[in-house]
Amino acid sequence: MKVIEMKNVDKIYGTVQALKSLNLEVEKGEIMGFIGPNGAGKTTATRILLGLLQSDSGESKVFGLDAFENAFEIHKKVAYVPGDVTLWPNLTGGEFIDLLGSLRGGLNRDKKEYLIKLFDFDPTKRCRTYSKGNRQKVALIAALASEAELYILDEPTSGLDPLMEMNFQKCIREAKEEGKTVLLSSHILAEVEKLCDRVSIIRHGEIVETGSIDELRHLTRLSLEVIVEKDADKFSHPRIHDFNIVDNKLHFQVEGKDLNEVLSELNKYKIVSLISKPPTLEELFMHHYGDDLSA
Amino acid sequence: MHRFKGTFLLVKSNLRRDGLRLAIWLGGLTILSLALMSAYATMMDEEALKEIIIMRASNPAIRMLDSPSPGLSLGGFYTARSSVLMTILIIAMTIQTMNKHTRENEETGVSDLVSSTMVGRYAPLTAAIIVTLLANIFMIFATTFVLYAYDLDLLYSFYTGVSFSLMGIFMIGVMAIAVQISQTTSGASKIGWLTTLFFFTISALGNLLGDFNPETFKVASHNITFLSPFGWYQQMAVFHENNMYLIVPFLVSFVILSCIGYKLINKRDVGHGLIPDKSGRKDAHKNLLSPLGLWRNLGRKTFILWLIIIGAFGLLFGYVSDEFEEGLAEIEGLEYIFGDISSTDYFLAMIISIVVICLLFFYINSLLRLRREEVDGTIENILASGVTRSKLMAMKILDATFDLFVLIILLVVTIYIGAIGQAEVSFLTMLEAGVSNAFAIMTVGALVVFAIGLIPKLASAFAYLMMLIAIGLGPVFGPMFNIDEWFYNLSPFSHVRTPLEDFVILPYLIMSVIIIIAVTIGFNYYKKRNLELN
Structure with a gap:
C-alpha cells in the first residue's frame, strides 16, 4: 500500500518553478530518504504533502486521500518536524510538546518521558532560551511521542550533536519496527545511507533518481584499484575515468555496464590483485550534482 | 579605556537602525505637547484659568494625577495639567529605547556577534545610554520650542523642558540596572514600570496629603514627595519658584545608577541576567491544549495589561463624573438639550465611545x-x-x-463603581453605548478577517488603513476636518447611536450583513489559499 503518492506535481512561486513534474512514492513501513541540496524543492514538496501549500498541477495523495482537500483527516495520522522550528517564546518546551501532541489527537506519556531522557532535554525552560538543536528536540519529541503512522521529517537533525543523532537513528529504527512509515528529507548523506530503505534524489524540483541505495549504486561508477604484472603504464581504455597510477597501482572509475569490457582488456596485463569499492551515497550524490559544482 | 572601545560606532549604528522609531516617538511627543498647549491657550482667559485651577487643585483625588499647581499662570497650569502625561510618555520612550539597544540585542543574539568583535565590554550599554540621552535632550528643546511658540518666557520654557526630560534621564539610570538584572526584555520593562509606579505613587500621595491655597493658587505638597523623582521635578515649580537646584539629585542618582549598571555587567555573562529565567512547567496545563486555549495563552499578558488600563480608566472617570456636569458649561458655551437623560450620562456615554474606539486597536491587533x-x-x-x-x-x-466584550463590560462596571457617591449615572445607558460601539468594532474586525483570507500580504496594512478611516472619519475626529457627509458615513462609528438619538435598527442590520459577508469570504479564502510561509 502506498502511503505517499505524488504524481507530476508542479509548483510555481512567481517566476520560480520550485517543483517540476515531481513524482514520489513511499510504501507503507518504508523509510524513504529524500535528498537534495538547499533550494532543490524538498521543503516545498513536504509542505504540499501536509496541505500547507497547494500544488499548481498534478496529484498529491497521502493515505490515498488528497493532501490539500483532506488535510485534516491526514494530519490525524501524521507527525511533522519542520526544518526550521519556530516556537512560542513564552511557552516551555514541555508545554509545547503537550500542545502539539494534544492538537494531533493524543500523546503517549510514557514515550514522551522516555524521549525526554533519551535526548537529554530540559522541558522546563522557556522556548526562547533553547538553541537550534534544542528547538529541534522539541519538535522531534512531540513527533516521535505521538501515535502517528507517518513521520514527515524535514532535515530533523541539522542542529543535533553526533550523540543525539545516534539516538535519533535509534528512534527511527524503532518506528520502522513498529511498522511506521518515514519520509526523511536530509542532506546529511551518512544518515540517509544508514537509515533509509530507498532514496529519492531531487534536483531543481525534479526527482532525478529513485531506488534502494544498492540499485542506485549500479547506476553509477565503481572505484577500482588494480595491480597488474606488466606494463602498467601502457594500460588505457576509452570507458575509464579519473585514471592515475600510484606505486604501480592503477586507480580508476568505471560505469557498472562497462565493467566486463574493461576487465577483459585488463586481463591482457595479467591482474595480480583487484579491489573494487562501491560508491558511497556521497559519490552518488556528487554524480548527480557534479555539474552544479563545476558550474 | 579599552572597555569603552567602539562606543561611537555603536551609537552610529543604533541611530541608523532605530532612527525611524525614535523619530516617530519624538515627533509624536512634540505634536502632543503642541496640541495640549494650544488647547489650553485658546480655551482659557484668566478667569477661566482661575476657575479650573481651583476646581482641579482643591480636589484631592485630581491632585493625585496632576502635578501640584505652582501658582496662577498659563505656563504653571500647563506643567500642572500635562506634565504627568508627558513624563510618563517620555519614560515609556526611555524604557523602550534602553531595552532595544541592550536586552533585545542579547535576546536576538546580535550582541554575541558584536561582543566577539573589537568592542569593549562597556560599549553597548554606553551606546544605549548615549542614544537615549540624545532623545531626552531633544525633548528638552522640543518642549522649550512649543511653550515659547505660545509666548511663554523662553528661560522658563526651557526649564519646563528640562524638568520633563530629567525624569527620562533618571529612568536611563534605572534601566541601566534593570537590563543587567533581568534576562528578558519584558522582565526589564517590568522592572522599569514597577519603579515608575512606585515613585509615582509616593509623589501622588505627597500631593494628596498636601494643601491648596486658593489665594496663591499653589499646592504645597507633603514632604514625602521629596522621596520620589516625580516629586523632585514637580517641586521645581517652574514659572514661579524655579527651584532648579533640584537638578542635583537627578544628576547624582543618574550617575550612581549608571555606575551600578556598569558594575553589574562584570558580574554576569553576555546573554544572561543576574536573575536567571525561571523554570516553567514540565507539562502543559490542560487549558492550553486546544486552539482556543492556545490563543488565550498567547494573548494573556496583553489582555491583562488592557484589563488594568481600562479598569483604572473606568474608576477614574466614574470618580470625576460629577465634575463633568460642572465642566459642561465651560465648553465653548454649548448648550445641550438633554431630554430624559442626564448630562453626566451623556458625557459618560461619550467617554465610553472614545475609550471603546481605543479598544479597536486591541481588537484589530488581536x-x-x-x-x-x-x-x-x-x-x-x-x-x-x-x-x-x-x-x-x-x-x-x-x-x-x-476579550473585547469583557473589556467593554469592565469599563462600564468600573465607571459605575467609581461614580458611587459622585454623580447619578445610568448603568443601562452606558452599557448600551458600549455594546453599540462594539458592533462598529466588529465590522472593522470582519474586514480584517476578510483581508487575512484574501490578501494576506497586505492584511496588516489594510487593517491599519481601515482603522484610520474608522477613527479618523468617525464622530470623534471627523467633525474636526470639515469633511463631506459621504466620507463621514464611511466610518462604522458614525452609524452608532449616541445617547441623544432615537434607536434606528437599519445601521445595525447593515453592519451585521457586512460582518457576515466579510467573515464568510475571509474563511473561504483562508481555507483554500497557500500559507505564506518563509
Missing part, C-alpha cells in the same frame, strides 16, 4: 495575530497537526471578541 503567527512560522506546527484552518481562525475570532 485578530492580526493570526497573520503574524503565519509570517513567524509558528502556525506551521499547528496546522500540520490535527487542526483545521477554519477552526484556528474561528477560535481566534472568538478569543478576540470575548
Whole structure:
C-alpha cells in the first residue's frame, strides 16, 4: 500500500518553478530518504504533502486521500518536524510538546518521558532560551511521542550533536519496527545511507533518481584499484575515468555496464590483485550534482 | 579605556537602525505637547484659568494625577495639567529605547556577534545610554520650542523642558540596572514600570496629603514627595519658584545608577541576567491544549495589561463624573438639550465611545495575530497537526471578541463603581453605548478577517488603513476636518447611536450583513489559499 503518492506535481512561486513534474512514492513501513541540496524543492514538496501549500498541477495523495482537500483527516495520522522550528517564546518546551501532541489527537506519556531522557532535554525552560538543536528536540519529541503512522521529517537533525543523532537513528529504527512509515528529507548523506530503505534524489524540483541505495549504486561508477604484472603504464581504455597510477597501482572509475569490457582488456596485463569499492551515497550524490559544482 | 572601545560606532549604528522609531516617538511627543498647549491657550482667559485651577487643585483625588499647581499662570497650569502625561510618555520612550539597544540585542543574539568583535565590554550599554540621552535632550528643546511658540518666557520654557526630560534621564539610570538584572526584555520593562509606579505613587500621595491655597493658587505638597523623582521635578515649580537646584539629585542618582549598571555587567555573562529565567512547567496545563486555549495563552499578558488600563480608566472617570456636569458649561458655551437623560450620562456615554474606539486597536491587533503567527512560522506546527484552518481562525475570532466584550463590560462596571457617591449615572445607558460601539468594532474586525483570507500580504496594512478611516472619519475626529457627509458615513462609528438619538435598527442590520459577508469570504479564502510561509 502506498502511503505517499505524488504524481507530476508542479509548483510555481512567481517566476520560480520550485517543483517540476515531481513524482514520489513511499510504501507503507518504508523509510524513504529524500535528498537534495538547499533550494532543490524538498521543503516545498513536504509542505504540499501536509496541505500547507497547494500544488499548481498534478496529484498529491497521502493515505490515498488528497493532501490539500483532506488535510485534516491526514494530519490525524501524521507527525511533522519542520526544518526550521519556530516556537512560542513564552511557552516551555514541555508545554509545547503537550500542545502539539494534544492538537494531533493524543500523546503517549510514557514515550514522551522516555524521549525526554533519551535526548537529554530540559522541558522546563522557556522556548526562547533553547538553541537550534534544542528547538529541534522539541519538535522531534512531540513527533516521535505521538501515535502517528507517518513521520514527515524535514532535515530533523541539522542542529543535533553526533550523540543525539545516534539516538535519533535509534528512534527511527524503532518506528520502522513498529511498522511506521518515514519520509526523511536530509542532506546529511551518512544518515540517509544508514537509515533509509530507498532514496529519492531531487534536483531543481525534479526527482532525478529513485531506488534502494544498492540499485542506485549500479547506476553509477565503481572505484577500482588494480595491480597488474606488466606494463602498467601502457594500460588505457576509452570507458575509464579519473585514471592515475600510484606505486604501480592503477586507480580508476568505471560505469557498472562497462565493467566486463574493461576487465577483459585488463586481463591482457595479467591482474595480480583487484579491489573494487562501491560508491558511497556521497559519490552518488556528487554524480548527480557534479555539474552544479563545476558550474 | 579599552572597555569603552567602539562606543561611537555603536551609537552610529543604533541611530541608523532605530532612527525611524525614535523619530516617530519624538515627533509624536512634540505634536502632543503642541496640541495640549494650544488647547489650553485658546480655551482659557484668566478667569477661566482661575476657575479650573481651583476646581482641579482643591480636589484631592485630581491632585493625585496632576502635578501640584505652582501658582496662577498659563505656563504653571500647563506643567500642572500635562506634565504627568508627558513624563510618563517620555519614560515609556526611555524604557523602550534602553531595552532595544541592550536586552533585545542579547535576546536576538546580535550582541554575541558584536561582543566577539573589537568592542569593549562597556560599549553597548554606553551606546544605549548615549542614544537615549540624545532623545531626552531633544525633548528638552522640543518642549522649550512649543511653550515659547505660545509666548511663554523662553528661560522658563526651557526649564519646563528640562524638568520633563530629567525624569527620562533618571529612568536611563534605572534601566541601566534593570537590563543587567533581568534576562528578558519584558522582565526589564517590568522592572522599569514597577519603579515608575512606585515613585509615582509616593509623589501622588505627597500631593494628596498636601494643601491648596486658593489665594496663591499653589499646592504645597507633603514632604514625602521629596522621596520620589516625580516629586523632585514637580517641586521645581517652574514659572514661579524655579527651584532648579533640584537638578542635583537627578544628576547624582543618574550617575550612581549608571555606575551600578556598569558594575553589574562584570558580574554576569553576555546573554544572561543576574536573575536567571525561571523554570516553567514540565507539562502543559490542560487549558492550553486546544486552539482556543492556545490563543488565550498567547494573548494573556496583553489582555491583562488592557484589563488594568481600562479598569483604572473606568474608576477614574466614574470618580470625576460629577465634575463633568460642572465642566459642561465651560465648553465653548454649548448648550445641550438633554431630554430624559442626564448630562453626566451623556458625557459618560461619550467617554465610553472614545475609550471603546481605543479598544479597536486591541481588537484589530488581536485578530492580526493570526497573520503574524503565519509570517513567524509558528502556525506551521499547528496546522500540520490535527487542526483545521477554519477552526484556528474561528477560535481566534472568538478569543478576540470575548476579550473585547469583557473589556467593554469592565469599563462600564468600573465607571459605575467609581461614580458611587459622585454623580447619578445610568448603568443601562452606558452599557448600551458600549455594546453599540462594539458592533462598529466588529465590522472593522470582519474586514480584517476578510483581508487575512484574501490578501494576506497586505492584511496588516489594510487593517491599519481601515482603522484610520474608522477613527479618523468617525464622530470623534471627523467633525474636526470639515469633511463631506459621504466620507463621514464611511466610518462604522458614525452609524452608532449616541445617547441623544432615537434607536434606528437599519445601521445595525447593515453592519451585521457586512460582518457576515466579510467573515464568510475571509474563511473561504483562508481555507483554500497557500500559507505564506518563509
